[in-house]
Amino acid sequence: MKPLESEWAASPAAALEDVSFTYAGGDREALHEVRFELRPGEMVGIMGASGAGKSTLAKCLNRIVPRFEDGSFRGIVRVGGRALDGERVCDVASMVGMVFQDFEAQLFSTDVAHEVAFAMEQIGMPRDEIAARIGPALAAVGLAGFDDRDPTSLSGGEKQRLAIASVLALKPGIVVLDEPTSDLDPEGKAEVFALIHRMRGPDLSLIVIEHEAEELRNCDYIVLLREGEIIAHGPPAEIMVQLELLEDCGVHPPDVNRVMDALGMHAHAKSVEEAEKIIRAHFPRTAATTLVSVEPASPPPRTPDPRTNGERAEAFLHVENLSFAYPYGPRVLDDVTLEIAAGEFVAIIGQNGSGKTTLAKHLVGLLAPSAGKILIDGHDRATLRPAQTAHEVGYVFQNPDHQIFAATVADEVAFGPRNFGLDDAEIARRSEEVLRAVNLTGERNRDPFLLSKGERQRLAVASVLALRPRMLILDEPTTGLDYREQRRMMALVGDLNRAGIAIVMITHTPWLVAEYARRVVLMRKGRVLFDGGVREFFERDELLANSSFRPPEATMLGRRFGFTALGPEELADWIKARA
Amino acid sequence: MPIYLYIDRGSIVHRLNPTVKVFALFIMFWSVYWVDHPLALLPLGLVMVALAQLTGSWPNFYRLRWLFILLIFFTTLAWMVFYRKGPALINTRIIHLSRASLVFGFGRGLKLAELLATSVLFLSTTKVEEFTAGLQRLGVPYRIGFAITLSFRLVPLFIDSALTVVQAQSLRGYDFNRGGPLERVKRYVPVVIPVFMGALRKANNMAMALEARGFGVSATPTSYIDYPIRARDRVAFAALIGLGTVYFLIYYSGYGGISVK
Numbered sequence: 001m002k003p004l005e006s007e008w009a010a011s012p013a014a015a016l017e018d019v020s021f022t023y024a025g026g027d028r029e030a031l032h033e034v035r036f037e038l039r040p041g042e043m044v045g046i047m048g049a050s051g052a053g054k055s056t057l058a059k060c061l062n063r064i065v066p067r068f069e070d071g072s073f074r075g076i077v078r079v080g081g082r083a084l085d086g087e088r089v090c091d092v093a094s095m096v097g098m099v100f101q102d103f104e105a106q107l108f109s110t111d112v113a114h115e116v117a118f119a120m121e122q123i124g125m126p127r128d129e130i131a132a133r134i135g136p137a138l139a140a141v142g143l144a145g146f147d148d149r150d151p152t153s154l155s156g157g158e159k160q161r162l163a164i165a166s167v168l169a170l171k172p173g174i175v176v177l178d179e180p181t182s183d184l185d186p187e188g189k190a191e192v193f194a195l196i197h198r199m200r201g202p203d204l205s206l207i208v209i210e211h212e213a214e215e216l217r218n219c220d221y222i223v224l225l226r227e228g229e230i231i232a233h234g235p236p237a238e239i240m241v242q243l244e245l246l247e248d249c250g251v252h253p254p255d256v257n258r259v260m261d262a263l264g265m266h267a268h269a270k271s272v273e274e275a276e277k278i279i280r281a282h283f284p285r286t287a288a289t290t291l292v293s294v295e296p297a298s299p300p301p302r303t304p305d306p307r308t309n310g311e312r313a314e315a316f317l318h319v320e321n322l323s324f325a326y327p328y329g330p331r332v333l334d335d336v337t338l339e340i341a342a343g344e345f346v347a348i349i350g351q352n353g354s355g356k357t358t359l360a361k362h363l364v365g366l367l368a369p370s371a372g373k374i375l376i377d378g379h380d381r382a383t384l385r386p387a388q389t390a391h392e393v394g395y396v397f398q399n400p401d402h403q404i405f406a407a408t409v410a411d412e413v414a415f416g417p418r419n420f421g422l423d424d425a426e427i428a429r430r431s432e433e434v435l436r437a438v439n440l441t442g443e444r445n446r447d448p449f450l451l452s453k454g455e456r457q458r459l460a461v462a463s464v465l466a467l468r469p470r471m472l473i474l475d476e477p478t479t480g481l482d483y484r485e486q487r488r489m490m491a492l493v494g495d496l497n498r499a500g501i502a503i504v505m506i507t508h509t510p511w512l513v514a515e516y517a518r519r520v521v522l523m524r525k526g527r528v529l530f531d532g533g534v535r536e537f538f539e540r541d542e543l544l545a546n547s548s549f550r551p552p553e554a555t556m557l558g559r560r561f562g563f564t565a566l567g568p569e570e571l572a573d574w575i576k577a578r579a
Numbered sequence: 580m581p582i583y584l585y586i587d588r589g590s591i592v593h594r595l596n597p598t599v600k601v602f603a604l605f606i607m608f609w610s611v612y613w614v615d616h617p618l619a620l621l622p623l624g625l626v627m628v629a630l631a632q633l634t635g636s637w638p639n640f641y642r643l644r645w646l647f648i649l650l651i652f653f654t655t656l657a658w659m660v661f662y663r664k665g666p667a668l669i670n671t672r673i674i675h676l677s678r679a680s681l682v683f684g685f686g687r688g689l690k691l692a693e694l695l696a697t698s699v700l701f702l703s704t705t706k707v708e709e710f711t712a713g714l715q716r717l718g719v720p721y722r723i724g725f726a727i728t729l730s731f732r733l734v735p736l737f738i739d740s741a742l743t744v745v746q747a748q749s750l751r752g753y754d755f756n757r758g759g760p761l762e763r764v765k766r767y768v769p770v771v772i773p774v775f776m777g778a779l780r781k782a783n784n785m786a787m788a789l790e791a792r793g794f795g796v797s798a799t800p801t802s803y804i805d806y807p808i809r810a811r812d813r814v815a816f817a818a819l820i821g822l823g824t825v826y827f828l829i830y831y832s833g834y835g836g837i838s839v840k
Contacts, residue, residue, distance in 0.1 A: 419752035
């Protein structure tokens with residue numbers, strides 16, 4: 001490992017000196033002799049796979065490691081020049097603020113003003129001072145005037161901004177954001193990253209942990225971790241072009257870098273606009289033919305989508321004029337009509353609260369419509385209990401931990417078939433089949449709670465698959481997974497689809513929609529705003545703008561050349577063919 | 580569904596000092612405790628109705644209406660089984676319906692309902708932060724007061740997660756309502772384990788976030804809102820002392836109980 005040399009200013013905002021840490025009961029070091037310096041006013045991005053040590057490194061700065069997390073710790077952590085030996089977590093709170101991924105677990109108060117006041121009260125700040133700081137802290141995160149609101153009534157993005165405000169109110173020199181947007185919809189994510197960039201200033205150093213490299217392109221410095229060691233570090237321009245290394249470290253490389261790499265260019269672009277310029281300079285003929293057609297007047301050249309195989313098959317699921325409202329509540333679904341055929345791959349997208357999950361819960365019978373009806377294979381959904389259709393429509397919940405309970409992986413998978421009274425031979429046959437499908441055969445006898453998040457998610461899929469449904473609904477199947485796990489999960493979903501299972505995937509992740517789905521259903525305020533092909537969807541600029549759904553960067557870049565690409569490789573091939 | 584019962588109405592009760600409100604909670608419990616007869620409980624019930632009207636807490640009572648109705652109904656019914664005193668109108672091996680058992684059972688039901696109503700009134704008019712401040716003022720250590728108030732926040736989160744788990748398992752064909760009573764309890768294992776594991780994880784995350792916000796630096800944190808004692812607080816305090824004394828005297832002088840002739 002290369003140590004960070006002290007070419008920087010004399011007094012860093014924080015420094016880790018040869019820090020190693022092993023969690024109690026852990027079989028390997030979570031951090032191994034990490035040397036790391038943070039300069040005042042600098043924004044550093046930390047990237048790496050799940051379990052690479054990103055959070056552990058960040059938690060060293062505010063003493064959660066080793067004071068809160070048990071384990072063996074070696075090395076020195078300095079904040080503002082002071083070594084933190086013997087300090088408690090709370091002692092460091094006013095110097096190092098930390099914002100966590102789980103926004104539900106970091107809000108404790110009944111109104112927004114109290115939430116911001118909380119940390120200041122804890123450190124015993126005088127009342128007048130607290131009152132004077134609440135307003136500016138809320139204004140800084142764009143929540144001015146929210147003082148009396150109940151934090152539980154805020155959107156995800158607002159909750160996370162509130163958590164940031166409550167940390168900023170202490171005026172710490174360092175703020176650490178540990179995957180602050182993984183649980184947010186695209187709008188919330190954009191809000192939070194816009195805020196993070198606004199927060200930058202000479203008096204505040206920022207550490208942002210993230211596995212979407214795109215979001216960290218504007219950092220001053222990137223640190224890449226693998227298995228507890230810093231494997232690469234440097235300015236974004238140096239790190240972002242090492243695509244293989246990034247992918248190997250479970251990080252999603254920026255689309256624009258992937259396009260340029262596939263075009264044989266070793267270049268870095270900070271934005272889609274910059275990438276366009278660089279590519280046009282290298283491929284002048286592409287530029288010459290389409291330079292003016294950023295917004296083509298004639299329909300863009302449509303290459304046939306290799307993934308749509310002609311006409312749609314007979315509909316397996318009919319949703320007719322479905323409306324739903326909770327008692328005394330507003331309408332959550334409003335006149336939804338939809339058909340899904342066997343073997344389709346549909347992505348349901350839309351902001352939080354747009355009705356995606358409510359719709360999905362209707363399809364499996366967890367909710368009963370206020371009006372309208374649903375037919376499954378010609379049968380009225382209303383006449384069937386949820387369990388009766390479990391072998392027709394399977395539902396994988398967003399959080400695998402909401403269903404895992406058995407002592408072994410094999411028992412977990414066998415749970416469903418056993419409930420349906422299948423004989424042991426059949427259960428064994430199905431367990432084997434689905435564990436192979438999700439690549440967990442070797443883990444058959446392990447305790448599910450000891451698996452990684454990605455493995456638990458695949459186990460949840462397996463245990464639903466064991467009922468051999470003809471259609472699978474996946475609610476945010478990639479939340480909380482790193483890039484490698486996301487790819488593995490989606491490869492599995494793709495295989496299942498090719499084997500004939502219809503897939504309905506609720507997701508916020510643009511590139512999943514572009515690269516895997518064949519059809520998009522966009523929802524807003526309980527209504528279906530768009531229902532059609534993926535490429536067609538990404539061509540509807542005004543629709544995208546209204547739904548605050550940002551296409552993947554490869555698609556945005558492609559649109560600038562007049563081609564709606566669904567992935568970096570596809571775009572690169574298209575450009576090469578025209579070069 | 581809102582997590583808290585607090586209804587922001589700004590009534591005079593809302594504006595009382597939190598310490599007085601915590602004291603009121605205690606005095607109401609105290610008064611209810613000493614008497615059994617429905618007639619003795621009736622004045623307290625009327626006070627609560629007046630307070631519900633004054634504080635605008637009816638929506639919360641409406642939300643919990645079934646709980647109140649079932650509480651009174653089943654308690655009355657249950658005491659017909661266990662309270663076997665007085666001349667019986669109906670006497671079978673299970674049910675003993677007499678004037679005394681009816682009055683006693685109804686009194687017990689009313690008592691429980693009044694304890695619940697007091698709590699609903701308290702939570703409708705008191706923010707969690709005020710509750711902590713009130714407890715602290717009464718000498719409860721900050722950490723304990725905070726833990727009590729935090730539990731109010733956790734319960735709805737756990738209920739939410741339990742509902743999701745029940746849905747997830749029922750979609751895997753699980754039938755919770757099979758077998759006898761013992762078997763049914765056992766059948767909740769696939770729910771209890773995920774909820775419990777989730778609760779542990781949540782509690783751990785919360786504890787970490789709390790410490791990262793400085794929880795624990797000081798045993799007596801400051802409070803950003805000042806809660807001065809005003810004239811209305813003194814009046815309320817005196818009235819509560821009076822109420823508590825009257826109810827104790829009712830008990831002490833032998834009234835308020837149920838006599839079986």
